[in-house]
Amino acid sequence: MNHVVERLSQSIREYRRDSLLAPVFVALEVVMEVLIPLILAGLIDDGITGGNMPIILKLGLVLLLFAIMSLVFGVLAGKYAASASAGFAKNLRHDIFHNIQDFSFANIDKYSTASLITRMTTDVTNVQNAYQMIIRIAIRCPLMLVFSFLMVVGINAELSLIFLILLPVLGIGMYLIITKAHPLFELVFKTYDHLNKVVRENLRGVRVVKSYVREDYETRKFRDVSTTIYGYFSSAEKLLAFFSPLMQAVIYASILLISWFGAQFIVLGNLTTGELVSLIAYAMQILMSIMMLAMVFVMITMARASAKRITEVLDEEVDLVNPASPIYEVADGSVIFDHASFSYTKDAERLALKDISLTIASGETVGILGGTGSSKSTLVQLIPRLYDATDGRVLVGGRDVREYDLAALRDAVAMVLQKNILFAGTIRDNLRWGNPNATEEEIIHACKLSQAEEFISALPETYDTHVEQGGSNISGGQKQRLCIARALLKKPKILILDDSTSAVDTKTDSLIRVAFKTELPETTKIIIAQRISSIQDADKILVMDNGRITAEGTHAELLEKDPVYREMYHSQMKGGEE
Incomplete structure (x- = not known):
């Protein structure tokens, strides 16, 4: 837990001053509140009981002054506590998001998207609330408890024994309740991850849900997860609910005992009415402090689970880092796989790629063909170092990819992934992801090469047309062409198309290939495709199966020597004729 506190405290930064001022004003507020009952006792004994109006006016003004000062200090404490906690949460979200941006695919695979979202929202909010209570209530309550108890001892040491007897009962009960509630809160936040996943999948796949009429199924799935959270929360709250009657019993017992013994002391002349x-006022302060302290412990109990989950993300070591003296210039688009193997689980017996040896000259066009699960996408993801080879090497421009500055390497490699993603904004905004400084002419030229210019020009607002999140308001083929244009704006040395023309017709596919051949002769082009027609003009075609390259050659060579390729070709040609 010490490490968790130390790690999270690094996110306080510029709000350290506010974090220190809040307890200072809390302490001053407590001093004023503790002095008020003392002044009140003097007002009653020396002023009201004796009928001394000057004393009444004097102590009345002092009482009013202390009350105003307590109010001012309380407001200032609340202001700085709110600023410190909100600022801490802002920095914490920034630190989590910043760390996630450096994650490799392997790091991201370790956490689900829903879990990362929960940690940045629900968990940060829990920690924020706990932090505000710590720098305000957790400071106020112990101070109030100690000062008030000292005042009680000063007034009558014998009556103070009442608190020494009752407070341990309250403390033991609070400890037992909280230790049993903490594991339940941990389960709650883990289930929140699953709830977010269910909601996210439903919203992203709402068209599929409706087309398959699966609304009832999705509703049941959501209800089951929501019911699980309800069960955990209600169990935890039931445990915490026991604290309230325990607290009330201690408060009423204290007041009754003080009133009973206090009355006897008054009769004996050992205690005044004031x-x-x-x-009684100090007793209420002491007991209310304990009650509020219990609330702090409940919040900390909830926040402990959240803090641990946040720290896991902050402590996650990125497995892809820049070398000590990185190379910032990629010489050319040549690619060499030197006995490269790869496993997603770092398990040598579960290799996704097995001993790949391959040489691609700069400027070549290479096609990759293979069935589902043959690791075609895994192979090309090693080139821009989205993953590192488990064994062997991958070289780009004649140097091991691990020698490059990551940003420089990825700037030289443009990759259009299987899942084409567009972001909310205009078409022009999305295209400039490839090059923020691209001119209008460069944007139009890239769109012409990707065959996107024609459909963009037909839109009422052309390049200023708004794209919904994920590109839901444009077709799959249009989305693919925009993603290709975005990649071309990088002016890469290596262009990788991972099944990125599957949604366009064969004519458009052919036009894109011709444009690449004539306009990008020096760019190495690696094309993963399901259609042989998309890659048959390539300088080299690779056939993959089960993480290995089973055949390599030109279209003509593979037709002659590889029965698998030949069968795929004739099957597709026959399907085309039909």
């Missing part, structure tokens, strides 16, 4: 009133 002192009894102040004792």
